[in-house]
Amino acid sequence: MRYLAASLCAVLASHAAAQDDLAIRWQTDFARARAKATEQHRPLLLLFRCER
Amino acid sequence: MVRAPQELAAAAAPYECVRITDLRDVDVRLLRFDFDLTLAVVLMNADGTIYHRFGTRPGSDPLAWSSIPALVQLLRDTLDDHRSYERAPSPPRAQPPLRAIDLPPLQQRLAAGQKVECVHCHMVHDAEHRIAVDSHAWRDSDKWLHPEPARLGLDLDPADQARVRAVAGGSPAAAAGLRAGDRLLRISGGPRLRTIADVQWELHHAVAGACELSVEFARAPAAGQTAPMTATATVVLPDGWKECSPRDYAWRPFQWNLSPSPGFGGPMLTAAERRERGLPPDRLALRVQYIVDWGERAAGGKAVRAAGVKEGDIVLSFAGADDFESAPHFQAWVRLHCHVGDPVDVTLLRDGERRTVHYALPE
Secondary structure, three states, rough: OHHHHHHHHHHHHHOOOHHOOOOOOEOHHHHHHHHHHHHHHEEEEEEOOOOO | OOOOOHHHHHOOOOOOEEEEEHHHHHHHOOOOOOOOOOEEEEEEEOOEEEEEOOOOOOOOOOOOOHHHHHHHHHHHHHHHHHHHHHHHOOOOOOOOOOOOHHHHHHHHHHHOOOOOOOHHHHHHHHHHHHHHHHHHOOOOHHHHHHHHOOHHHEEOOOEEEEEEEEEOOHHHHHHHOOOOOOEEEEEOOOOOOOOHHHHHHOOOOOOOOEEEEEEEEEEEEOOOOOOOOOEHHHHHHHHOOOOOOHHHHHHHHHHHOOOOOOOOOEEEEHHHHHHHHHHOOOOOEEOOOOEEHHHHHHHHHHHHHHHOOOOOOOOEOOEEOOOOOOHHHHHHHHHHHHHOOOOEEEEEEEOOOEEEEEEEEEO
16 A cells, blocks of 8 residues: 555656656646636546645 | 556546646635645536545555555546536536735735745645734634544545544444444535545534534445445534644644744754664654744744753753654644643753753743
């Protein structure tokens, strides 16, 4: 469980992962993502991550 | 076993995924969660309806309630919630947006020429606390943020977070008839619960005093039956039910808003530093790295300095207590256990000699 939890942080925080077709395609513009979600009737996944 | 990160990426694929690392432009009227967290997930509809929150933690372990399998399952389950909601949407009442950076305390910092390079999540808590204090709306019980399910006597399964793993004997949840294996569905008629953070959100908004919570739950079918039973338990909570121990509160950055303060801060000595000085491994041994003699609390820090505390001193006991496992635990204990003006004796180690100083606890 601890390994998986640590992996969660690593996976969700990784910028490099965004380059991988198998990884989550993160956006940074909430307003644009929200407009797209409205248009396509998709839900939103927001990750708040302190990286500093 | 879920393989990461492919299964997580696949589960997230139906979502518009947004990563936010600076709350500066975030509408804090719309997007709300436990702002003390350094990692939080919010799943929502574009109309502003929040389906679920994920990523909270107990005091003991920052990662105990966050795992890839739990998040993958939540993403899958929330798709069902989304489809169901889209058939009969009920958008929340529209409010004018409020960017975090526009909160008055942050604007005051900017007006004073201070830089705000990043609006961290906890800064929203700090600003809202300042606004509440200044407008005399702050109540002392408001400091009990996002109570853990343990306050009811519930131990929820980190891998299947609405499922009750155990119920503490003699607890309000036990008295209400909740049992291990039950699945929490709703609290006080609120939205469907799927995560520990969802439960904490509902508890956060319940009154802090004595009250009753109606908890809707599902229970596995009894012998000879096929459908799970759905029922509502009334959990009777005593005054002060939201309160937790300083140990459980210590991780919260919000504690720095609370009074009183010891007037100083710093880290605990390392194991090697303790051995060098012949100090026990598990008792208070905090190096005074700074005395708070600046800003709003300057008067208190100056009083501490006048009492004889110096940077570099090692604090061995404070108001008769020395059972602290970390510096944040010590700071939380002072803020939650003591009162402004309390007289305290502080035992210090300086140049190999012990000495005791006395002062009244500052704000």
